[in-house]
Amino acid sequence: MAKYSGIWPVAPVAFNDDGSVDLDGNRRILDCMIDQGVDGICVLANFSEQFLISDTERETLTRLSLEHVAGRVPVIVTISHYSTPIVVDRARLAKSLGAAMVMVMPPYHGALLKGTADQTFQQFAEISKVGIPIMVQDAPLSGVDLPVPLLVRMAHEIEEVRLFKIECAGAATKLRALIEAGGDAIEGPFDGEEAITLLADLDAGATGTMTSAMIPDQIKPVLTHWQAGDRAAATAAYARILPAVNHENRQCGFRSAKAVMMEGGVIRSDFSRHPIAPLHPATRAMLLDLVRPLNPVALNWGK
Template sequence: MTRLTEQAQGVYVIAVTPFKPDGALDLDSTDRMVDFYLEQGATGLTALGMMGEAPKLTAQESLAVVERILARIDGRVPLVVGVSAPGFAQMAELATKVMEAGAGGVMIAPPGSLKTDDQIVTYYKQAAEFLGDIPFVLQDFPLVTNVQVPVSVIARIVNEVPTCVCLKHEDWPGLEKITALRAEGTLDRRISILCGNGGLFLPEEMARGADGAMTGFCYPEMMRDVVRLMQDGQSDRARDLFDAYLPLARYEQQPGLGLAVRKYVLAKRGVIASDTIRRPGAGLTPAAKAEVDAMLTRQENRLKELN
């Protein structure tokens, strides 16, 4: 087991869940997908996230996917597993099973019922009590959860719950939040900050003090190189590279369409056999596919100019 710690950095790719055209799990494509992500430099993977279609999986399927990914990773990088659930009993059951299978940690998003700062802090304290010593990622994604988690609340959770080792930062706008969290005296200890939103703000997030990305994109090598270049102080080169991928990244971040775009491109790249979205959900129209294909051609030309 490679355990998640406060030192997590680089790119933790949010893995899609491959399906066959009939909607069944495609575990062979899962193997190829894991190989692809690791070949592209992922320092970790995250399964059963919001873009992994976790709510569409049965409990048995969720565990089967995690076990298949872990078998393919074979201890090379940590796997973080989304275990958000309506109740702590379900959360603890899945968390215990995936950790026993070899996961490195879990990710918890706040339920939409939380309305006050004290409720949010209490929720994470209680979750940590149920999970025991399992390290967890606090997912801060108010655009989806409808829960606003201010800096002061994140600080209380980090300072009072030692098993919170990482923040998945997806607030938008949220750059000032990163700056505030990295300010001296805000946190009693330094934790990892990995950012989401498809990497749309990755250069700026890295400049503000993030440690990398925990998100998905159909070209994870872009995130790998941007993170590395920003860490090496080559910000202009990082932004030039980022700009080459930006039209596709922007297109992929369309609410309700982004996963279909990501799976379509991954299928074109031979990573997964089918771009099937499990119902409810639909794939791309011919017009949308043509738009993506045109962006891929232009992206390839821009990358050639950079090199």
């Protein structure tokens, strides 16, 4: 098995109905994820609603997550920001608290402030000086183009750039090209997007996936069978979970994991801060209808 492999889901952030952060709920989320047999946990990512929390809350949740997990599984801390000094400070905090690595999107702010190839390279080089492994997040949200030659150059020339989460359109094609061109420097080729393209990405050489926290215990068998060389079993396991994953990816987004966790008694509320609207009741009901037959841990953990 590759050094970095398996399923490393994103932990959602639990809020109370009044919009305040539910600290105990966030601890319960982490415990529930660990009980699902995850290989690692990512915090403060886009599926954690990181764009809806304050800097103070971010620091509180970073400390809470690493202190509560306490080494039971590795933790990735997302530190993305347009400002390089802020990203470096976030990396230092994550390292000081025992994070296994940090995940970073290229520098961007809104639709027009986008880092060039050189600016992106320089920002990641500065983060590397902190001395913590870096996962590059190639996500459409940033709007920054990260061509394979740039990613390969980063892997070869920036010491701590080791992992790559590829979730752009045509992820399998990009993963295949990245692995072929980067060789051993690509220590952790991962996919994302709730595992909506997982089977194709595994076929392209992905060793891990970063899904939501909705049903990681049901997605993990896909990777386990694939790593064992049983393509038929992996395909069957993938077909089993795909309707729920598709509904999450296309209809619900980051609200799905909290809806399932609230239904399962993990958290008290599935609230998301404005301007995010709650799930339509019919959309939420269909999500639960698709998830219940899978009998995931999150749907029963708190009952």
